Amino acid sequence: MVKPGDTVRYLNEVGGGTVTRVEGKIAYVDDAGFETPIQVSDLVVVIPAGHTPAEGSARLMFDQQAFDTGRTSVRNRPEPREAAPALSKEKKGSPVPEPQIPVEETEYGDALNITLAFEPRDIKRLSDTEINTVLVNDSNYFLQFNLLRRDETEGWVSVYRGEVAPNELIDLATFSQETIAQMERVVLQAIAYKEGKPFEVKTPLNVSRKIDLTKFFKAHCFRPGVYFETPVIEIPLYSEPVSKKVSKR
Numbered sequence: 001m002v003k004p005g006d007t008v009r010y011l012n013e014v015g016g017g018t019v020t021r022v023e024g025k026i027a028y029v030d031d032a033g034f035e036t037p038i039q040v041s042d043l044v045v046v047i048p049a050g051h052t053p054a055e056g057s058a059r060l061m062f063d064q065q066a067f068d069t070g071r072t073s074v075r076n077r078p079e080p081r082e083a084a085p086a087l088s089k090e091k092k093g094s095p096v097p098e099p100q101i102p103v104e105e106t107e108y109g110d111a112l113n114i115t116l117a118f119e120p121r122d123i124k125r126l127s128d129t130e131i132n133t134v135l136v137n138d139s140n141y142f143l144q145f146n147l148l149r150r151d152e153t154e155g156w157v158s159v160y161r162g163e164v165a166p167n168e169l170i171d172l173a174t175f176s177q178e179t180i181a182q183m184e185r186v187v188l189q190a191i192a193y194k195e196g197k198p199f200e201v202k203t204p205l206n207v208s209r210k211i212d213l214t215k216f217f218k219a220h221c222f223r224p225g226v227y228f229e230t231p232v233i234e235i236p237l238y239s240e241p242v243s244k245k246v247s248k249r
Helices: 064-068 213-217
Strands: 007-010 016-023 026-031 034-039 043-047 113-120 131-137 142-151 155-164 168-175 185-193 205-210 233-239
Touching: 016 043, 113 185, 113 205, 131 142, 131 155, 155 168, 205 233
Parallel strands: none
Antiparallel strands: 007 016, 007 043, 016 026, 026 034, 113 131, 113 233, 131 168, 142 155, 142 185, 185 205
16 A cells, blocks of 8 residues: 555656655655656555665665665675785685575566666765766566667767666766766667576667756756665666556555
């Protein structure tokens, strides 16, 4: 049941936000500063009201169990704040197996939903802070992807090529205010699949977006979004309608 304070995503279109009030079958969603009336049946709860993220966790996870345990992609673990102690001679060079994290599927995740987010390191120093680029995979599929940017002299250049696991995010690249202009035009190419289970074959993606660069110089354009509790700019890249058979939380 949708209630005020829930963070939601739209079923049949890109976007979402925080529910401010519910009147009958209509929920009013704060979407980028605008209150939008939406049928409750057309919403999926991403983060329930009253949920408090773990201390030090900046990003909102969209798989609830994954969010509660603070899980992040093993492909994208942040570097430790302090250098790890040197390995002994006996252990140096010993292979360390990558931990296998089971895939936790969401009810709506068989519909692909992919977002590009820009997260400033220090919103109070917007003129000279670094801006991190993040790809959000809000789906039950692994994505083999290539994000490209348009270079006026060289053509299309790869920003990041790799894989992101289901219901997770991955850091791609860091830009300054001087170099963020390189991201004015981007293309996402991706192939979706599941491991160890049957799945619906998805058409390979080739999505193009033009980004409004003026927003990167305006502090009010950076806001907590569907997937982040820190100020970000979220750019929806691709979204499929969710089947009406999906039950609402």
